[in-house]
Amino acid sequence: MGHRDIGSKSFSEQEPLVSVLVLTYQHVAYIKECLDSILMQHTSFPIEILLGEDDSSDGTREICERYAAQHPDRIRLFLGHRADVLYILGKPTGRRNLLNLLSAAKGRYIALCEGDDYWTDPFKLQKQVDFLEEHSEYSCCFHSVQLLINGDLHAYPIPNEVDKMNITLEDILSKRNFVTTPSVMYRSVFIPFPRFLLKAPYGDMALFTLASKTGKAACLDEDMAVWRQTAKGLWTGLDEQAKLDGKLYMYRSLYPALTKPQRAIVDEKKAELLELFAHSRYPFSPGRKRLYLHYLRFKHRNHTSFYNIGGT
Secondary structure (H helix, E strand, C coil): CCCEEECHHHCCCCCCCEEEEEEECCCCCCHHHHHHHHHCCCCCCCEEEEEEECCCCCCHHHHHHHHHHHCCCCEEEEECCHHHCCEECCEECCHHHHHHHHHHCCCCEEEECCCCCEECCCCHHHHHHHHHHHCCCEEEEEEEEEEEECCEEEEECCCCCCCCCCECHHHHHHCCCCCCHHHCEEECCCCCCCHHHHCCCCHHHHHHHHHHCCCEEEEEEEEEEEEEECCCCCCCCCCHHHHHHHHHHHHHHHHHHCCHHHHHHHHHHHHHHHHHHHHHHCCCCHHHHHHHHHHHHHHCCCCCCHHHCCCC
16 A cells, blocks of 8 residues: 655745654654754755654654645655554554655655654754764764653753764764764665665664765754653563574674674674673572573574564
8 A cells, every 4th residue: 555645736846955754653743843843953055854644643744744734845654554553573663654755765864763752953964964964974963862751851862982973883882872863864865775774773763874885974063953762662562582682683684794803893782781681580500591692693693684484
């Protein structure tokens, strides 16, 4: 069935420089704030907003349709269906939505803002485009954000030890993913899609891995967005075994795309995860812990090429 593109013929003939991808599902309480924060952007160049609504049942779709009708020159609305949702590790995801929007994007640059997040600086896009236009050696740039949990804002700091003008995939793999979805702007380098983008559990990690192949990343030293943490995320509420499996599956899915030094980092992180999980399972029984760790290592011993995993 796929997604339907609504209203694209009303666009100006001038091609957009930036494509803003908005993925939304069951965000009725947040989507207005998200869209308003994008529509408030002041830029010296045209942008397009690709709004992918994934068949919500809470009223999100109706809000998206209303915004698309009110802003036909700026918003392209894509209506998805739950029957087309891609499952990853048995969980429904927005990956099909993301791939459809990336395929339809016309801009030289790609910015993302999921339906429960929002931007706070009306010049965010302008600042990021200015940077990338002036620095061709960078494949993307991002910025710090505020983390919103239960109505309270918290700092989400970038690790002090990283070089903010030379962020690498090694930094992300060895520490944590501090490049948040509403903060990043990429050059449009994702098509044709590599196979792992269909199944990698963390879409933002997959996108950053692809972007890192064509240039380095920079962190602009400003807070320009709010990243909302809700109870509706893909990994929220999973038990420790499921979270472990998700991280290991991510490492395995990315492995074919990594360099030898990057694979060494992944191998080390994998060993740490297995040791941690074995200890949490048998903290007071060294013998059982040792046997269980041996089992886990056997289970996850091979980084089999993702191109041979999971069918088509």
